[in-house]
Amino acid sequence: MIEMREPYAIKDVKRKTRQMSAKVMNNHDHSEQKQSLQTGRMMKFKTKTILGIALIEIILLVIIVISAMSFMTESAETQLIQRANTTANIFAKAVEKDILSFDLSSLDEVIKEVTASEDIVYIRIISYGKTLITSGDPKHLQQESTIDHSLHDVDDGIFDVRVDLKTNESTYGHIDIGFCNKSITAQITRARHSMTGIAIIEVLLVALFSFFIGHYLTKGLTKLTQAAKKLTQEGPGYQVTLNSTDELGEVADAFNQMSSSLAKSYDDLKIARHQAEDASQSKSLFLASMSHEIRTPLNGVLGLLSLIKETSLDKNQTQLVDTASQSGFFLMSVINDILDYTKMESNTLSLERKPFDLHQCIHQVVSSFRPSACQKSICLESTIAPSVPQWVSGDQYRVQQIMHNLIGNAVKFTRTGLIQVHIYADADDNSITLTGQVIDTGIGIEPAMIPLLFEEFTMADNTYSRTQEGSGLGLAICRKLCELMDGQIFAESQPGKGSTFTFQIQLGESDGKPTDQEAVMEIRPEWEHARILVAEDNKANQIVIENMFLHAGIHIEIAQNGLEAVEKVADNHFDLVFMDMSMPLMDGMQACQEIRAMADRQKAELPIIALTAHALHGDKERFIAAGLTDYLSKPVRLSQLLEKMALYLKEDEFGAGEITPPPVLPQSGPENLAAPLPHQPDGLVDDIIIQQVIADTSLEVLPVLIDHYVEECQQRVKKISCAIANKKAECLKFETHTLGSSALALGNRSLSELARQIEHLCIDGKEEEAYQAGATLPQLAADSIAALQQRKSMS
Numbered sequence: 001m002i003e004m005r006e007p008y009a010i011k012d013v014k015r016k017t018r019q020m021s022a023k024v025m026n027n028h029d030h031s032e033q034k035q036s037l038q039t040g041r042m043m044k045f046k047t048k049t050i051l052g053i054a055l056i057e058i059i060l061l062v063i064i065v066i067s068a069m070s071f072m073t074e075s076a077e078t079q080l081i082q083r084a085n086t087t088a089n090i091f092a093k094a095v096e097k098d099i100l101s102f103d104l105s106s107l108d109e110v111i112k113e114v115t116a117s118e119d120i121v122y123i124r125i126i127s128y129g130k131t132l133i134t135s136g137d138p139k140h141l142q143q144e145s146t147i148d149h150s151l152h153d154v155d156d157g158i159f160d161v162r163v164d165l166k167t168n169e170s171t172y173g174h175i176d177i178g179f180c181n182k183s184i185t186a187q188i189t190r191a192r193h194s195m196t197g198i199a200i201i202e203v204l205l206v207a208l209f210s211f212f213i214g215h216y217l218t219k220g221l222t223k224l225t226q227a228a229k230k231l232t233q234e235g236p237g238y239q240v241t242l243n244s245t246d247e248l249g250e251v252a253d254a255f256n257q258m259s260s261s262l263a264k265s266y267d268d269l270k271i272a273r274h275q276a277e278d279a280s281q282s283k284s285l286f287l288a289s290m291s292h293e294i295r296t297p298l299n300g301v302l303g304l305l306s307l308i309k310e311t312s313l314d315k316n317q318t319q320l321v322d323t324a325s326q327s328g329f330f331l332m333s334v335i336n337d338i339l340d341y342t343k344m345e346s347n348t349l350s351l352e353r354k355p356f357d358l359h360q361c362i363h364q365v366v367s368s369f370r371p372s373a374c375q376k377s378i379c380l381e382s383t384i385a386p387s388v389p390q391w392v393s394g395d396q397y398r399v400q401q402i403m404h405n406l407i408g409n410a411v412k413f414t415r416t417g418l419i420q421v422h423i424y425a426d427a428d429d430n431s432i433t434l435t436g437q438v439i440d441t442g443i444g445i446e447p448a449m450i451p452l453l454f455e456e457f458t459m460a461d462n463t464y465s466r467t468q469e470g471s472g473l474g475l476a477i478c479r480k481l482c483e484l485m486d487g488q489i490f491a492e493s494q495p496g497k498g499s500t501f502t503f504q505i506q507l508g509e510s511d512g513k514p515t516d517q518e519a520v521m522e523i524r525p526e527w528e529h530a531r532i533l534v535a536e537d538n539k540a541n542q543i544v545i546e547n548m549f550l551h552a553g554i555h556i557e558i559a560q561n562g563l564e565a566v567e568k569v570a571d572n573h574f575d576l577v578f579m580d581m582s583m584p585l586m587d588g589m590q591a592c593q594e595i596r597a598m599a600d601r602q603k604a605e606l607p608i609i610a611l612t613a614h615a616l617h618g619d620k621e622r623f624i625a626a627g628l629t630d631y632l633s634k635p636v637r638l639s640q641l642l643e644k645m646a647l648y649l650k651e652d653e654f655g656a657g658e659i660t661p662p663p664v665l666p667q668s669g670p671e672n673l674a675a676p677l678p679h680q681p682d683g684l685v686d687d688i689i690i691q692q693v694i695a696d697t698s699l700e701v702l703p704v705l706i707d708h709y710v711e712e713c714q715q716r717v718k719k720i721s722c723a724i725a726n727k728k729a730e731c732l733k734f735e736t737h738t739l740g741s742s743a744l745a746l747g748n749r750s751l752s753e754l755a756r757q758i759e760h761l762c763i764d765g766k767e768e769e770a771y772q773a774g775a776t777l778p779q780l781a782a783d784s785i786a787a788l789q790q791r792k793s794m795s
């Protein structure tokens, strides 16, 4: 049910490109976070490798050392026990006869000989309960022997063994022998020390070895991580070299393939993006030129219709003319919507920040819909909450535009019932959050359509919408305006029951006096001494700018073209230059480059602000790249000039004057302005611009300005006609550019738009079309001048 028209193709590519770029940006951010995490993981992996190898080695070593030690201890013990038992038995056999025969002298001889050995500490022979003979260490002989069966039982350093003395029937005594186990213990201790030493050396060697192994294993991973980092920082295409045929080598190959295919997709994406941007720019240009193309003849048609209405018509004819006029005015509002939307899309729409009466603003919009609501027998109610301040600061026209669209839709899509408009406000920290609600009992909207309502060219209900006027741009414009005012807009609806549209915007506080923002318009006393050069070839523009500065008490120097500007900068000292871009002899870009190339650093670094009638998407970047410091699009306002002065003038260089209360510029309030013209739908004279010129200069200057402009405009029109007759496209381009900017400065909007359109056709090489479009210019210029003269006589 959603109607999609041609611009969707472009919009779609743009949206996808935006989403993809956002994804790439997001991935970029995330990958940076992940990289740091991965570095942490990499470290852990390396450490883990080292620790793992070391741990395995240590466990193995401990097992080996413990088992080797216990084996050694066991075998030494077995040896000792065997030796002790064998020795004791042999000894017992050897002395058995002497014991039985009580041959004590032989016994003494043998026992002494045996105890002379280092290993045997003592011998004690007990027969029939009595000690027969002893020999050896008296300390041990005095103690009662406790027989040891293993080394664990030894508590005094002596391994005690007992051999029983037996006859055939009975045991009649025993021999106790004490063996010294010092040498075995010393041997075991020595073995333990040397094994511990070997183990420590082994652990150190293993640690070193595992460090190198860990480093070797993670070397490939480190290279891959660095490659991934490079890929994130420098974009896809980076290749990693890893001379390895193992799994890491395979990962590196896969990485390289991924990087190459990403690089290709990235290039494709860039091309698609450029194409989308070009398409978008062409679309903006096309829409702007087409809108103008349609507006000019449409103005003619509407004018003719109003003339026909003056003649004597019968009832039927009057009705036909009325219908034709209504259709014409509707077409004009659609064209204006398209122009507005084009401006918003190319970010060239700027908002005003001026005090205005919010209550009056709301009443005006609501009252304008009362007749149409009444005609449909719909009740239109409005409430303003007590918290809504009367005076706020912001863009009154755009606030009204939002309300106009919402209430207009409510009236359009409601057959019977009630429309309620509620306005609330919340104030905090110098800002007011204004909430507006438009509730109707109309046809409602399908839930699936609600998220798409604020997209351009959307019509939620084709059957009903088709019977109503509409471009499908109103809500898209509302959303953009709300976003520009740091707010939002949303809709709730029940099909068949009605809809509620809620918008929220931020407005500044005001008591009807100048706002903080406008305090920038205060002229600093020291600016009186500032040396400012304005390069501008157009006489009318010169007068406007000169008078604006004069109005602020600042004298300026004027250069007629770029060449003169360069000469003036070379010969004099200036603090700031405002430079028109399109000038004869030398254009603004070249003049700026000449100044930037000057040997005197102070001159070369002079802040230069471009004044340009070109305000297309990308122009600002182009000027800044060419060396200009900043830019202002024409027609300029005094507040904008002063804002740039505040930004770029270095006070210390021209000496700050004593602090005196700064004079405040007169506000463009009603008391300072000439009576505004009744609304002119034909765009011959845009009264808002005239009011601004008066506010920025003075009421007295206006007639002088208009005279100069008219004189110059007539000359230009002659030159344009001549250029068309002689088919001189270059001359036509230059003259229409200048006319476009001076006509807009004095409110001849239609004339300015036609001149711009011709200029763009020349730029695009469509010379024949430019000549054709130029044919209508003299008449439009004559009408515009006449309307301006009329405006002059009214002021």
Ligand code: ADP
Pocket (backbone or CB within 6 Å): 405, 409, 410, 413, 440, 442, 443, 444, 445, 453, 458, 459, 460, 461, 465, 469, 470, 471, 472, 473, 474, 475, 476, 499
């Ligand atoms: P249009 O110029 O067609 O009204 P809008 O962007 O203002 O364009 O609205 C888009 C579509 O949203 C409309 O065509 C209509 O289908 C739907 N719509 C907007 N407001 C209402 C409403 N109050 N009730 C029902 N439908 C609405």
